[in-house]
Amino acid sequence: MIRTGEQYRDGLRDGREVWVDGEHVRDVTQHPAMQPIIDIRARMYDMQHDKTHAETLTYRENNGIHSIFNRLPREQQDWHDKWKAVDTVMGDIEGVVTRVGDETVGEMWSLYDGQDVLNEIDPQFSKNIANHVQGVIETDVFHVSANTDPKGDRSKPPQEQDPDMMVHVVKETDKGIIVRGAKYETAAGYADQAFLKPTVGAWTNEKLSDYAVGGIIKMGAPGVKLIARSGFAGRASKEDYPLANKFDEVDFLMVLDDVLIPWEDVFFYRHTRAAAYIRGTLHRYSAFPYTLRLLYVADMMIGAALWNAKQTGLDKLQAVREKLADLVCYREGINAHLTASIALAQKSPGGLLMPHQSILYAGRIHACANLPQMMHIARELCGGQICVTPSAAAFSNGDSKDWLTKFYSLNDAWQAEDRRKLLAFARDLLNSDYANHRLTFVQFAQAPHFNHLAAVYNAFDFSGPLDFVRRSANLSERVNGSL
Ligand SMILES: Cc1cc2nc3c(=O)[nH]c(=O)nc-3n(C[C@H](O)[C@H](O)[C@H](O)COP(=O)(O)OP(=O)(O)OC[C@H]3O[C@@H](n4cnc5c(N)ncnc54)[C@H](O)[C@@H]3O)c2cc1C
Structure with missing residues (x-):
């Protein structure tokens, strides 16, 4: 399924809690700071249905039509197709936007690559990532990235300060895990969901941690609060600030006030090795x-x-x-x-x-x-x-x-x-x-x-430079080249 712009806008009217400059925003699609960028994302959805662009922006698989941006890359042509699709979108909107989905969905492909690692650590979650990768293809949702916590005082471990400075699990229930904390996230207020995972984290020797958690957060879920920075759109005239008024991609602090992540949306939990794995490979595609x-x-x-x-x-x-x-x-x-x-x-x-x-x-x-x-x-x-x-x-x-x-x-x-x-x-x-x-x-x-x-x-x-210098400097074969 490929969505239309109107379906995307309807999806944003899900009761989500959004604030801008202290104002509680009832409908983000109508707010002057967000409406221009939402219109651009909606236009991207509509372009997929437009005869002129459909061939470039979509592909067929399993009797369905899907977004070329969500297609799993398996051959070189897939990357050329994605490049051409970005080219088509930027040409149409006459500007540059980054966090519109194609640049974040690849973070899930990195974890999809790590299913063997996840299986070794905790097999109960590895099928969830495959389901979500396929789910994005089938539902065409707008997916963003939640890595960065407020973090607080970095000289102290999270347990020795306000523990919410880093997102952590506070409880397990039959339905899933309850998480608490906050993340900085561009576009969160006008996206559908985010891939939550630990920040650039310094794990010490612990194997298990409540802070090692990854999964999907739905923006309309109870307890998710989205606090925007001030927008650039609408501050001054479009004639004087043509880019700010059209392309501002608003950033948010996404507060997680005891939010349930259902078990089927959990990718890893407690195992620091899984968290370290995703941190090491996160941007392999994106x-x-x-x-x-x-x-x-x-x-x-x-x-x-x-x-x-x-x-x-x-x-x-x-x-x-x-x-x-x-x-x-x-x-x-x-x-x-x-x-x-x-x-x-x-x-x-x-x-x-x-x-x-x-x-x-x-x-x-x-x-x-x-x-x-x-x-x-x-x-x-x-x-x-x-x-x-x-x-x-x-x-x-x-x-x-x-x-x-x-x-x-x-x-x-x-x-x-x-x-x-x-x-x-x-x-x-x-x-x-x-x-x-x-x-x-x-x-x-x-x-x-x-x-x-x-x-x-x-x-x-x-190994190439090491070997070259070993031979060029006539070093002994005993010298160890491993890093
Ligand atoms: C416009 C904008 C949009 C963003 N969008 C997103 C988003 O969509 N999703 C998301 O998850 N995050 C997002 N971020 C957050 C971004 O990932 C963080 O800003 C980044 O990870 C750095 O964290 P910090 O801001 O806390 O800076 P700090 O960690 O406080 O860094 C301050 C300085 O210290 C340096 N430093 C910190 N730790 C180390 C270290 N271990 N080694 C060497 N140098 C170090 C940094 O390089 C930097 O120079 C966004 C940030 C900005 C500014």
Whole structure:
């Protein structure tokens, strides 16, 4: 089954408890901070039914039509299909959104790969993950990610402070486990469900812990409270902040006030080895769509900077071309890592096809760690006018109108209104509250930088360099090459 946008919106009217700026929101689909991004997610659902896009966004399996984003990757073509589907969506919505489901569903495929590990530890739960992976395919739900607890004072174990600083199990019942705590989660207030698992956790020697818990949280379940940060949409005019008003992906603190996870939704419980397993493999698939989003951000930066240089005639200068070339190297670096990760894709332990792991994780570092510098180059290429230009209202009203028309019209092709629009776009891409929020999102939302580096370290096969140097330096065969 593939859902329509209206079915998705209806699903959000499930009695969920959502707060924004202290206001209890009765219907998230109507709230100004969330309506634009909900409309985009709804449009993605509707595109699956639209004749123009259906072939790209859906596939047939078991007599049903399903979303290409939820398809388990088994061959290289599956990754090319997913890439094309993202391309189609971004082209249609004319912008970039990340946490819309395809970038989080892969976290469950990582655990699906670990069914043998789960079976060894506690066989009662391993079939649950397979059922949920299939369930997402069949029900087309919007699935997000719940990893990060408030954590509190990291110098103390959770038991020595308010125990709710990390999500933990407080009780078992016939129906399931009762969990308590909180998680930070982008899109939780307008998604259907989340895959809950421990944060980047430091387990000591304990084998069993109430904090080692993974499963599915339904956003409308009793006891789930979703507290949004302030939205960027609706704060200022769409003309002045075109991206913030359309693409803001609102983040939430999801409070779990004694929430029941039914047994069929529990993936692991108490065994720290299961929790450590999922932490070690979590982004094996989902790093691909996460990194892919930055290709579109790079294109936006190149486009904004080059249009600006063309408007002002600066594109003829060699020094300007060199800065544009730096942006292109960044863009093509992302492109190359993603392309190579498909070309050299690897079989997973569960029989799926993973993008080549060390190339993908190195690509994620290239894309995320270099973004601040690339934003600065693009900002510099756009010049100071992106932060001093008056509002759209000043361009169209009163005495200011004629002066602004005079000083912002460059030649016959570039009149004031197009100059204003480009500068407003570039400001919202590079300078605004929204722009800086997105930069932080990129640095943290999937995991912080140290965790990105750990993923590269763990995925890379060091035996090649070790062997090369062993032979090149004529080291003895006795030297042990294991890490
Ligand atoms: C915009 C945004 C969206 C987010 N969306 C989601 C989401 O959808 N789902 C979700 O689960 N989480 C989400 N997060 C949370 C994100 O995963 C966390 O911010 C991240 O895990 C870091 O945790 P923290 O914020 O508590 O920072 P801290 O852990 O307090 O980190 C502070 C600094 O210390 C460093 N540091 C901390 N521990 C170590 C260590 N062991 N080794 C080296 N350096 C360390 C960090 O790298 C960082 O520089 C989001 C965050 C942001 C900003």
